[in-house]
Amino acid sequence: MRQMLPHILNGLAFGSLLFLVASGLTLAYGLMGALNLAHGAFYALGGYIAIHMISQYGLPYWGAAAVAMAMVAVLAVIFERVLLHRLLNDVLPQVVLTIGFAFLIADQILAFFGGRPIFPPRPPGLGGAVSIGVGTFPIFRLSLIVMAAAVYILLMIAIHRTKVGATIRAAVDDEPMARATGLPVPGLFMVTFGAGAALAAFAGVWGGGFTGLAPGLEFQVLLLSLVVVVVGGLGSVTGALVAAVIVGLLDQLGKVLFPGFALFTVYAPVALILAFRPQGLFGKAGRE
Amino acid sequence: MSSRRARPGVFENAAISGQAVRGLSVVVIVGVLALLPFALSSFNLGIATRILIFAMFGVAFNLVFGLGGMPSLGHAAFFGVGGYVIALGTTRWDWDTLTLAVVVLVASAALGFVFGALSCRAEGVYHLLLTLALAQAIWGLAFQQINITRGDHGITGLTRETIPFVGADRVSFYYFVLLCALGSTALLRLFVSSPVGRAIVGCREASSRMAAMGFRVVSYRISAYVVSAIFSGIAGALFAYHQRIVSPDNLAWTMSAVIFIMAILGGANSFYGPAIGATMLIVLESWVSMHTARWMSVLALVFMVVILFFPQGLVGLARRRRSRAAAERSLPDGITAAGAARSEARASSHAEDAE
Numbered sequence: 211m212r213q214m215l216p217h218i219l220n221g222l223a224f225g226s227l228l229f230l231v232a233s234g235l236t237l238a239y240g241l242m243g244a245l246n247l248a249h250g251a252f253y254a255l256g257g258y259i260a261i262h263m264i265s266q267y268g269l270p271y272w273g274a275a276a277v278a279m280a281m282v283a284v285l286a287v288i289f290e291r292v293l294l295h296r297l298l299n300d301v302l303p304q305v306v307l308t309i310g311f312a313f314l315i316a317d318q319i320l321a322f323f324g325g326r327p328i329f330p331p332r333p334p335g336l337g338g339a340v341s342i343g344v345g346t347f348p349i350f351r352l353s354l355i356v357m358a359a360a361v362y363i364l365l366m367i368a369i370h371r372t373k374v375g376a377t378i379r380a381a382v383d384d385e386p387m388a389r390a391t392g393l394p395v396p397g398l399f400m401v402t403f404g405a406g407a408a409l410a411a412f413a414g415v416w417g418g419g420f421t422g423l424a425p426g427l428e429f430q431v432l433l434l435s436l437v438v439v440v441v442g443g444l445g446s447v448t449g450a451l452v453a454a455v456i457v458g459l460l461d462q463l464g465k466v467l468f469p470g471f472a473l474f475t476v477y478a479p480v481a482l483i484l485a486f487r488p489q490g491l492f493g494k495a496g497r498e
Numbered sequence: 499m500s501s502r503r504a505r506p507g508v509f510e511n512a513a514i515s516g517q518a519v520r521g522l523s524v525v526v527i528v529g530v531l532a533l534l535p536f537a538l539s540s541f542n543l544g545i546a547t548r549i550l551i552f553a554m555f556g557v558a559f560n561l562v563f564g565l566g567g568m569p570s571l572g573h574a575a576f577f578g579v580g581g582y583v584i585a586l587g588t589t590r591w592d593w594d595t596l597t598l599a600v601v602v603l604v605a606s607a608a609l610g611f612v613f614g615a616l617s618c619r620a621e622g623v624y625h626l627l628l629t630l631a632l633a634q635a636i637w638g639l640a641f642q643q644i645n646i647t648r649g650d651h652g653i654t655g656l657t658r659e660t661i662p663f664v665g666a667d668r669v670s671f672y673y674f675v676l677l678c679a680l681g682s683t684a685l686l687r688l689f690v691s692s693p694v695g696r697a698i699v700g701c702r703e704a705s706s707r708m709a710a711m712g713f714r715v716v717s718y719r720i721s722a723y724v725v726s727a728i729f730s731g732i733a734g735a736l737f738a739y740h741q742r743i744v745s746p747d748n749l750a751w752t753m754s755a756v757i758f759i760m761a762i763l764g765g766a767n768s769f770y771g772p773a774i775g776a777t778m779l780i781v782l783e784s785w786v787s788m789h790t791a792r793w794m795s796v797l798a799l800v801f802m803v804v805i806l807f808f809p810q811g812l813v814g815l816a817r818r819r820r821s822r823a824a825a826e827r828s829l830p831d832g833i834t835a836a837g838a839a840r841s842e843a844r845a846s847s848h849a850e851d852a853e
Contacts, residue, residue: 306763313798314799318795429752440628473639478635485628488620
């Protein structure tokens with residue numbers, strides 16, 4: 211069991227990465243009924259922009275991360291305002307629109323940055339490793355877990371303890387009534403969507419150091435995040451956290467214990483969970 | 499369509515001539531398809547073959563999607579497994595043609611049963627994501643079981659010479675695919691208009707009412723999946739012969755997404771809509787990719803524009819034009835504008851009941 215500790219920590223770190231991406235996805239769905247398959251593209255774009263900022267303009271790590279998050283958030287808000295909001299609560303056309311947008315970004319990234327896998331630099335001061343009894347573990351990966359936990363707590367405070375959070379919850383529960391009482395629901399959509407995209411971009415900058423960035427990789431992250439979102443229950447942040455831990459562990463332990471079945475060990479249990487509990491672990495029944 | 503035929507007066511003639519036109523257009527299309535090898539270069543004939551395969555895949559997919567109302571994002575599984583059976587059967591196990599055909603049919607039908615049984619109770623976005631997860635599980639197996647599938651490299655070295663009566667040349671393979679596509683389309687058409695096909699539509703439109711009348715909704719949905727999977731598997735097998743390589747790409751979620759997009763852009767509430775969507779997208783892709791390396795960006799923009807402006811797809815667009823014209827013609831007979839709008843809505847939402 212002690213030999214498994216590094217793998218378990220790896221699984222938790224990967225789950226943390228998935229949570230950062232999935233939380234934006236689940237909020238967008240819970241609030242707007244929007245299934246955003248371009249969310250993985252926001253992840254990749256964040257990582258690539260940060261690399262570009264560091265290598266071309268010599269920005270420090272955190273400055274580059276902030277620029278990447280801001281640029282991706284602006285792009286996402288424009289996408290939401292101009293295109294996506296026309297198809298709210300209409301999932302099938304959303305799939306086509308957001309896949310189209312994802313393909314567009316992926317192709318432009320390929321044109322701009324080429325197809326070779328690259329790694330964003332790691333955050334300064336977090337190199338090195340700590341001893342965990344059976345060897346050492348990179349501090350960078352541990353910090354990913356801490357970061358995900360911090361984001362979760364911040365999200366929970368923002369949603370449950372602030373006025374904006376209260377209006378968002380109101381809009382999630384009963385959108386027509388929220389609109390009728392004068393809440394700025396489209397503005398809330400915009401803020402949530404932009405914040406979710408910024409989180410995904412941050413995951414691309416920070417977590418990109420974990421997985422690397424390469425064409426097509428954002429779709430692997432997207433699909434695993436989607437899995438996290440549905441297993442956790444569409445719209446539930448807590449569900450996303452729990453599911454991210456489960457999926458991260460399934461993924462890493464599957465790779466170690468059953469290498470020939472690595473991806474199967476993630477998707478098959480997920481499919482079974484969904485077949486018997488379609489609303490996910492923390493989902494509200496009845497909302498589609 | 500039935501509602502249009504039921505209207506009295508001038509529309510009876512319109513319906514008869516409509517049937518004649520439809521019969522004639524089938525003859526013309528089949529004739530043109532049969533003559534294509536004489537007109538196209540070898541390269542373009544390859545594209546035409548691919549169009550036929552994806553048209554067939556699209557029509558089969560739409561049995562679940564448009565007819566059954568179950569949004570599947572997992573059809574790559576059937577398509578890819580059909581391909582892998584051919585690849586493994588011919589290059590590894592030296593199966594004869596009969597064995598290959600039987601295994602393709604049985605494997606895709608069995609997989610269709612599993613998909614249908616697990617996902618038939620999930621609606622909407624849950625159905626979408628559940629089928630996606632199932633297909634990803636199959637993709638993961640193909641990707642990781644390197645000893646059998648050679649993983650990411652795929653299986654190469656397929657030959658068409660093992661197909662009986664078909665040589666290795668492109669023309670005879672084109673005719674073979676054409677025969678398969680026409681035969682499959684005819685069979686699917688029969689299935690759609692059979693009592694089972696009708697019941698599947700009923701389960702889409704009013705599942706609780708169907709259940710109350712004693713129909714077993716779940717079994718009809720599963721049967722839609724099984725039939726759809728069989729023909730998707732055949733299309734995947736043909737695609738394997740066409741490409742002469744089978745890799746996890748055949749099973750990847752992008753393959754499911756492509757057929758999904760083809761069906762929606764062509765028009766999912768029509769029988770032939772997905773075939774039209776497949777034709778349009780493959781022609782566009784081949785043409786654009788001759789001119790720019792960024793053809794994917796162009797295609798992506800087309801997806802986005804079409805879905806925003808013609809959410810019912812190209813067939814839906816043509817229908818709307820036609821029924822609007824019909825509504826205008828009928829106005830003097832005393833049908834109100836509101837009634838015309840209502841029947842237009844009904845015609846578009848129930849369009850393939852009669853198709």
